[in-house]
Amino acid sequence: MSGLRILVCVKRVPAPGAQITLTPDARAVDARNLAFTTSPHEECAVEAALQLVEAHGGDITVLTVGPPEAEEQLRFSVSVGVQHAVLVSNDEMAAGDDPDPQATARTIADTVRTLEAEGDPFDVLLFGNESADSGGFQVGVRVARMLGIPIVNGIKGIDLADGVLTARREGDAGFEVYRMALPAAVGVKEGINLPRYPTLPGRLRSKKAEVRSIASTTEPGGLTMVRFATPTVELSETVLLGAGASAAAAVVDLLGELGLA
Amino acid sequence: MSGVPFVVIDHDRGVVGDDTRQALAFARACFPELPIAAVVIGGEQPEPIAGADSTFHIRHAALDDYAPEAWGDALHELAVAQSPSAIVATGTERGNEVLAHVAAIADQPFAANVIEAAPGDPPGTPWRIRRLRWGGSLLEDARLDATLPILSCALHVFPNVLPNAAPDRDREARPGAAVVEFVPNLGPDAGRTRIVDRVQVAEGITLTTAPVVVSGGRGVGSEEGFAAIEALAELLGAAVGCSRVVTNQGWRPHADQVGQTGKRVAPDLYIACGISGAIQHWVGMQAAKNVLAINTDPDAPMVTKADYAVIGDLHEIVPAIVDEIRRRRG
């Protein structure tokens, strides 16, 4: 084997951690003050791919389906060591419409077929378990099904030996172990690794990297966003036990009341 | 598709998870007038699922332990045979995965983490659903236009307790009668993805089972800052948790992370030290029965949403609690 050929599918999402505000028509997130990032599970998928290539050789293609701005996330992947970047977009996505999971999956599958027709087939396809924003839990599974390759979701550990991928998934008291012959797909979960950050030369290199652009022509699927809403927070009446170290006694009293101390 | 709605039962080698009952309540809410069929994939023949009007058991050697592709294939075969009006499951890891496979095979849309759903009226028109995005910090109203509607309900939105039986239908009168066995014709690929081994981790208090979780956030400030939190956890027989920023900083391993992208916990008491309470963290511990927040900021979301709060510097308060417990224990 001359090295692995890995595809990682990523999504551009607002960086988590801030309260999300909506545009007045509630059909989009107000992005004025938002940072964008690669969806966390997929950031880990990129790191997993880098580690696989470091161990086994090969190269990595990062693919996103989204607005032209998602080029930023592709370049970020390049800055940490990914070799190839592909952006699949169309006018609707450029206007801010998030394609539904069926459409996304079809687009990815079509693109994979295109890329594979031009070169070698991919040995490993990595997805995030679910996107941080829409949380559909399905794109990787749909793509794998379309391409006829096995997939397991929720993976927090990957090993590769002799053409067999061993994947670990967290269970109640330990790990479940799955094994798949290549080519195989994996839905990666955050926690599988701590993704690296770009080096300065990496960032500068990524600026000059070529990002391949492919137009998406896929028809939409059956799940259509109508509008967003902000959940109402149920405010409980907080019992203030005190301030500073002097509140320790009240805390221990509480532990006693709850039968925990 | 006008048959009874399916509720996929999440189980591990025959042990049915509590959370799966939430899907029964969800299905009941969607279809108050229809009988509901529970679907148990693999394993030995189950007891009839309480709360469902009937139970399908899909039996096949490839289904004995969890096997996502095969479970999806088998469920799809049953659906083809039964034409359910919908397939629902609780949005557990397995629930969402199996539904994704069914949706992929059937090329039908799948709405995950739904909290409200209204079937199309008249039947055949799109459903109107409301689902969680961003782990619950945002809601999405959507149209689900499907010949086979597939939905998972968000965790902890619907009750685990059984929905009341409709008065005109006496489920208790037909116990067990409704277990129907179904044997699928699984293809050769069905066994490709299955659990081939299980690795146990060291016994001890785990985050998901501990009665008390003492958790630290950005306010802890450093890896060393967790010493006091560990001391308190040890005294209380508690597990140590943390927020995402803590694992990003490398102060704690990811296994300790509570939240949207970490673990979901439901202890009797969750002590949040220096955690501001971003929604992404909150969704991981909202099932805790009691929350005690220790924070310098009286207006931090964690404080305003907690049951109990102490305002101040955790580096002073946590050691003081440790001292107080030791003093009382002599």
Added chain:
Amino acid sequence: MSDLPTAARVVVIGSGIVGNSVVAHLAELGWRDIVQFDKGPLPNPGGSTGHASNFIFPVDHNREMAALTLDSQRQYEAMGVNTTCGGIEIARKPERMEEFRRRMTSATAWGIDAELLTAAEVAKLVPFVNTDIVLGGFFTPSVSVVDSLRAGTIFRERAMELGALKTVAGVEVLDIEVENGRVQAVVTDQGRIAAEYVVVASGVWSPRIAAMAGATIPLTPAVHQMIDVGPIPELEATGNEIGFPIIRDMDTFCYERQTGGSMEVGSYAHRPIFHRADDIPSIKESRLSPTELPFTADDFDQQLEEALELMPDILSTAEMKYAINGLLSLTPDGFPLLGETAEVHNLWSAAAVWIKEGPGVGRMIAEWMTHGASEIDAHHSDITRFYRYARNDHHVRARCAEHYNKTYGIVHPREQWASERNIRCAPYHARTQALGAVYFQAGGWERPHWYESNAALVEHYGIEDRPHEWDARWWSPIMNAEHLAMREGVGMIDLAPFVVFDITGPGALDYLQHLTVNSCNVAVGRSVYTPLLDTRGGFRTDLTIMRLAEDAFRVVTGAFDGPRDAHWFRTHLPTDGSVTFADNTSAYATIGVWGPKARALVESLTPDDISDAALPYGSTAEVLIDSITVRLFRISYVGEHGWEVYVPSDNALAIWDRLWEAGQAFGVTAVGAGVYGTTGRLEKGYRLMGAELDGEYTPVEAGLARPKVKAADFIGKDAYLAARAAEPAAVLCTLTVEDHVSPRDGIARYMCGSEPILTLDGDRIVDGKGRVSVVTSAGTGPTVGKFLLLAYLPPEHAVVGADLLVRYMNEDYPVQVAVAGSRPLFDPDDARMKG
């Protein structure tokens, strides 16, 4: 969950470094009943303090900023939160090395230890610097990093220990109530709190808070990008938060500062990125904090390359872990915005303050609020310094965009702005333009500094150019030629920027007497030149007042001080309506006509008697020029016979033309402000507000004390009397440069101002009050044939004929005291002017 009081003596809005410092210093000066709040949590409410780089480079060319920085560093040190690490500014370009020599000079002036380093010496201190690209360095051993959040907590605790302060976090200001121009209360989301004083210490949000009261705080939130790169073994090995000196890569406008095992790289090189106070995200909407905005990587790539070039060994493998677009406050002129706001009485601004000056500013504001003036003069920082045109977003953004990239720039002391020009023009602007005027901006006015049409005079008078480009920058030998032409014949000077206040009403005299040192109770048609003092007896301003009628006075002050002076006059107006204050600056243009032939020229135009008998020196009268009534004021700042001609703006073009046309017969020369403000003034030893005169010096020291003190009470009188009774700690002197030739490169050099005066042993001269002797004004005296410096000297040095040194660009030049006190060097008896 808070319990906000319903009333307080002072409300301080903001818990960043400034607000915290203000409450501590107010408390220590005896204030009680102080309530401080912030919208964010403590100790880091999410403003600029929370993400600051927290380092202090004390050397600054500006005395006020240097004093504030040094005071702040002392306060941080006293609190135990100052870690000295040293700092090196490095040069990649030759002109930067020249700037370092200038910085050495400023370091000497303010008594800061500093050293010029070769590239090899830089590498000795910071071994990972690529010396191939470094020409040399400027090393300040006392550069330090501070814990500004901890300092804030200590400040608050100090005030609380005194029982003076209540601080409440999580309070959002919704409104500020103002009545009759005076602040009344702050309305918050947790209730209304009545307050006698309100201090806006709200950093980047200050404009928004002030606007609630109808006041302006002209700053813009601006992005300063920084990244954190690590881990770096060389840095981890120090085992310290900071083990290496901070590097400022001056020519790329970047800095590299160790933070533990990482290197923080910050930049002032990227495009100016401005926000609006109203659009800053809330705390909840912010991933990190409201002032740590998403990093825009594209803007920083150039800096990455330059940082890599400077420190390739340690930066090429480390990872960029944290990167932000941090928000900080920028002002149109780069100085803080301090003091009572121009619009609302008792609404104070403590804004646009950086970590390096935060504690000092707190002390300054507290002293100012307590005593009416601060120990460190606030002339440059006074928020009332801005004209109306300079108090809006358009101006703020234009100027900040221009100076942002000059944060580490080499800025000439005479440097002119490129943006926001042609805002205010004299009615005869087209005429001065046609004469080739080179305009400098004064109070927004385009003021001719010299005229290119006079270039032929340079040869005529044989005036030499300055050989060094720096000395010749924003300067022309034409100025000296215009000077000589005026002294020989007659010159016309555009004085349109003069600020004119008309003060009228039955209470006008008493009101003015309360403000001025010298008596305003002069005959109608006479005038008085007078200092105005602050309560401590330092200069608030100096100006000229004409008595136009029994109850009508016209005050004329300089363009640079107009708004500050207007604020001073307005805040002291009686409330009974007995005095009316009108700013008539725009209603009048003023043309100076001076020189031996001035009388002949003006007499040729007017039928009125303007003889010495009818209109002696110091008097004013209205006369006709053709059908136009103008006001002549017999006075001079350049020491020549002649008048300031006050003309209604609509007549000003006509009068300019008549004077100019009639002047041709007398060989009239258009003369620029270079003569008016520098050469002519210095030959006469006249003092300039903001140069010689400021709050730190008294009229006695400035040589402006009259033999007698008026009976009427006035602000600062007690301090003035005390100053008169005591030996002055310093005397303002005129010095002559005896040799201009640079020991280093053998060419003649000419000082620009603010250079230290040294003893012949090369020691800094500090007076009994701790004030250092520096050049307050510098310029040629073409008629006296000397280059002149003004400087305050302690009495032992203020001796005519005393030999001293001036240090310029880190080289010493011999100087001699020519005058101790206010006697003019040129025409000491004022015969030309008064005769």
